[in-house]
Amino acid sequence: MSWSPRHGLLTVDAITPAVLVLPGPVTRDEVPRLCADVRARLAATGGGVLVCDVAGLGQPGLATVDALARMELAARRMGGRIRLRGPAPPLRALLDLVGLRFELEGQSEEREPARGVEEAVEPGDPAV
Template sequence: MDATKPIVLVIAGHLTPAEVPRFYEELYERLYGELAALPDDFGAAEVICEVGGLVRPNLAAVEVLARLRLDARRRGCRVRLRGAARELRLLLDLVGLGDMAL
């Protein structure tokens, strides 16, 4: 992986609370598969979550993003959102995660 290229994860569709664990697990596996491929001296990676395809952003989507951010930070990564709709940005602000949006 190129040291200047961020890891890009796509989150799209409509998430329900029941889908959060499965969806998060898929993102988690993808993220850590990408991180495991990096050399030891790589340093911090940037993770971009493309969220423009989310339909009716809700607290289930916020939960997935919060979990992803927490795990990525434990690995020294920064998570940023791209394409966040106004509704998602408002929800993120409400729970204190507004700084994730680009």
């Protein structure tokens, strides 16, 4: 059997989010291209979540924070959002410092209980 690579964007099903890998330090010159990638991947998957793999970024700086903020804005304008995969503690601290909140891969959403956790009802608790 032979396999030939397809041209254009990858086709992904609705369950598997698209992944955008940031392999190294991000510069301000790359931000427009990254935002265009975010828009294209969300358009190809019909919106939803775009996973941004930031594990290989190295030492984060304000250019990284600016790029992530602009990418999140581009995703929100397309009706989607960005979920970070593998952020290092310095990047998480820097994002917290500037007040940017990103969903992290593996975290449960706000309205969902964590997996494997069941709420217990104590006898005598009032019904809600």
